[in-house]
Amino acid sequence: MTEATLTHAIDHGLSEDEWKHILRVMNRAPNLTELGIFSVMWSEHCSYKSSRVHLKKLPTSAPWVIQGPGENAGVIDIGDGDAIIFKMESHNHPSFIEPYQGAATGVGGIMRDVFTMGARPIAMLNALRFGDPKHPKTQHLVSGVVAGIGGYGNCMGVPTVAGEVNFHKAYNGNILVNAMCVGLARTDKIFLSAAKGSGNPVVYVGSKTGRDGIHGATMASAEFDDASEEKRPTVQVGDPFTEKLLLEACLELMATDAIVGIQDMGAAGLTSSSCEMADKGGSGIELNLDKVPCREKGMTPYEMMLSESQERMLMVLKPGREAEAEKIFRKWELDFAVIGITTDTKRLVLTFKGETVADIPVAALADEAPLYERPWVEPEHAKPLGEVAECASVGAALQALVASPDLASRRWIYEQYDSTVMADTVQKPGGDAAIVRIHRTNKAIAVKCDVTPRYVQADPFAGGQQAVAETWRNLTAVGATPLAVTDNLNFGNPQRPEIMGQFVLAVRGIGDACRALDFPVVSGNVSLYNETNGQAILPTPAIGGVGLMKDVTKHASVPFKGEGQAILLIGDTKGHLGQSIYVREMLGREEGPAPAIDLKIERRNGDFVRGLIEAGRLTTVHDVSDGGLAVALAEMAMSSGIGARVAHAGAGSRTGFWFGEDQARYVLAVPAGDVERILSDAKLAGVPAVKLGETSGTSLQFDGEAGVSVKTLKAGHEEWLPKLMAG
Amino acid sequence: MKARVTVMLKSGVLDPQGKAIGQALDRLGFQGVGEVRQGKVIELELDETDAARARARLSEMCEKLLANTVIENYAIELK
């Protein structure tokens, strides 16, 4: 076996120091297969070497948290023996290279993370960022990514119920495709990945292993001189049909007690699954690679260990249960092979054709993985916004804003996703958060993901807080009690101190908000190096939240329900225009500080609104976010076809009042007769509340301006994306 | 001139459709069927009389639109 050298290590993306570290922990030079295993386990993706120190500071516990970060996904308790298992994950780079397959396999990967723990996926979300709408690649990327997400999720029969999409030139060379999966399990049937015990069979199930995803750079080594470009596809093709079978087969086996531990083969497939299972179980694993089901002839141990073929799982069974398990996987027409055994050596040992081809202490791969405290600097603070001229017509500005890239309707996207399969979707895409009933019960979860990258860019700490707060607010707006979040931290190159600074501060902001809102982080994913030629993306820490509603019949939604209702605004309006969509779209200025976040106020206002919904006193709510109050009102009008007459009800400029992006605000519509009581209840709760006007007619009228027709607003709002996509 | 472009997944790239077709044929009792791969075929009319020029234009179409060369190969036939 060829001994690896420093050059090989560098080809594999390892640094010289990391190479020396390998020599130290191995006490000898590794061979190429072993080097490949190290390179994968010590990669940013698997080891979190740049981010781990900071992630450790996030709050991860609460009485309802069953499993925090560290397993395939986080688990929370929603009562009655039910658990929700969820996580978000990125597939950014593959989606840029091949948008359909990249996005599809991203969806497949995150679903496996969730069902490997024993959950049936019940909801999918996606957070997408594309470049400038006018960029020549954008249309192609949007259409491929959306078709890929739909293609995989729809076939799986899991409803895709919510998401978010932004366009900004900072993503021209690096789009973001983050997918979130939410699953349902029983609290006493949660499966972990530890390969405990010695002498237990290690079983491979799912699809066969091919040469998928073995990266060009790591293939540059001598061992593969005859492998042609043809043989090295670096983009994986998803097979949702096989995944659906794998899901059903796993859940069927999980109904028995045959499984000791189970883990999906995600990035770095067999390598990371076997190492992580052994590490968590405090055991060793011995694999006979001759037994690995291969799709192609002549696959080497190196290829088998590094392949990223999709739709595969690794399990450790109780001894003697193999036949029973095999029967289930055969029924579902899936590959099933006993490929190894757990040991007490705490080593990962691989044999192939009678020879030992790798022998590595598991701890060296896991605990000894490098850990960096990368230098960071605090990014420059955004300068004050300065004067903003008073807008001449709120209605005219609104007409432009609702048809702008970040505010236009996402219908073209979400109508390609099956959002109602499983027949438990109560709030489809288009609401503040989606609502999915827990099957055969009267309770439901609410889910949504959010982040406002331009705020994070202007102020990483406040932007991190805001991402959490907005997610929390969206869950609250439908009547759910927010319980926990997952995150997907997308940033540029962490070796640049200013990017690392964004990361560190944003994570602090997230942690701060999660603590203040009792909204712990139970799982997550980090995607770094999202930059091209030194141009980093906007820092984009996406937050995916889950909330619980005990009585699904008590929920609120965005559309006005009828004319003659009073419109109330909850929360304080200062007219903050810094980093607002208004100044960006209308004045071409991406300037000013991000809005201030006060988490005590956030919580107080949100708790008040939720209390009204839970009491059955409120059914029409929309939170105020991008575009401010005027846009929130327009969304309520467009979704119902009902207009409103409203008037400025505060100090400050009209522009600031209608388009400012102050936080912690909600718009409510209530029967006229309820206004007084709600206002007095708000006063008692210390919550700012004011009446803005009432619903009426079919146009929106601000401060006595000429009304803008809701129909016209809606036409512009609905038209933008289909037009873009029609080329 | 009529042309036919055939676009197939590169060998080594998983072809779930081909795999499923192979299994279905097997279930239907067709024995002795080896590997099955599924691809696309695109037939076009070109207002071109010169074969070399036609080929050049078709290659460009394939590179730009008809095939995704990250995972697919294409072949051009003129009729």
Added chain:
Amino acid sequence: MKARVTVMLKSGVLDPQGKAIGQALDRLGFQGVGEVRQGKVIELELDETDAARARARLSEMCEKLLANTVIENYAIELK
């Protein structure tokens, strides 16, 4: 023996995929492209040495599974 089955929509059956490709080619600046039709191609390995027998088996596969003769035609080529 290797075989190739080409399945195309019957003429008269609308082919939106072909049409979309034609429009996309046009947008990309490829002029003089007439009708475009898209179909499927299925490549199979058969353990058969006799061409006539191979053809007969392939026809049966097409009739039973590979083509929907309500809307599609098929053609068989042996290599």
Added chain:
Amino acid sequence: MKAAVIVFPASNCDRDVAMALERSIGKPPLMAWHADASLPDRLDLIVLPGGFSYGDYLRCGAMAAHSPIMREVIARAKKGTPLLGICNGFQILCETGLLPGALMRNASLKFVSRSVAMTVEATNTMFTARYTPGQTIRIPVAHGDGNYFADKATLDRLEGEGQIAFRYAQGDNPNGAARNIAGIFNEQRTIMGMMPHPERVSEPLHGGTDGKAIFDSLVGALS
């Protein structure tokens, strides 16, 4: 009333339609696995659910149409056992030839998931008796291949013989289907195939109950 739902690999609306049947019948239907070659003796209704049987690879419904249980389903249908195919189930019925025509790729070339308005075209059937003639209802669709195609003679015959069950409302055809056809019957009206998903609007929390009448009609006719 005894109903069976056939489960193919990657069916994914089997549970949803079973719930809808259970709500109307009062007890859960039998779930029959595609590899089983037989069905219980007495069955009042067989349902082919929506989903992506066999991944919808090659053509939607093509592979499921040839699975072992379909031989039995076809035999029962020919003897008159009522058969309902929803979405993928409709595609399978066309692939088996139990219903005429074919479901082609949506004209938009995109998957479409939304609520559509449609009219009830025939109410003198066991599937639709609980609707009123010409009633407009809203039911969600979710499919990539729902573009109903048949030659002119077949379409004329379907129209002439009252074999059209549902039509998309004018201007709300989500897939390009010929003559706005959303669902059809066989000649005897013992088989119905439809693209929309009635099981997804069968209780108030779904935001509508326009689909429930189909299950209620069947219960009314068959128990």
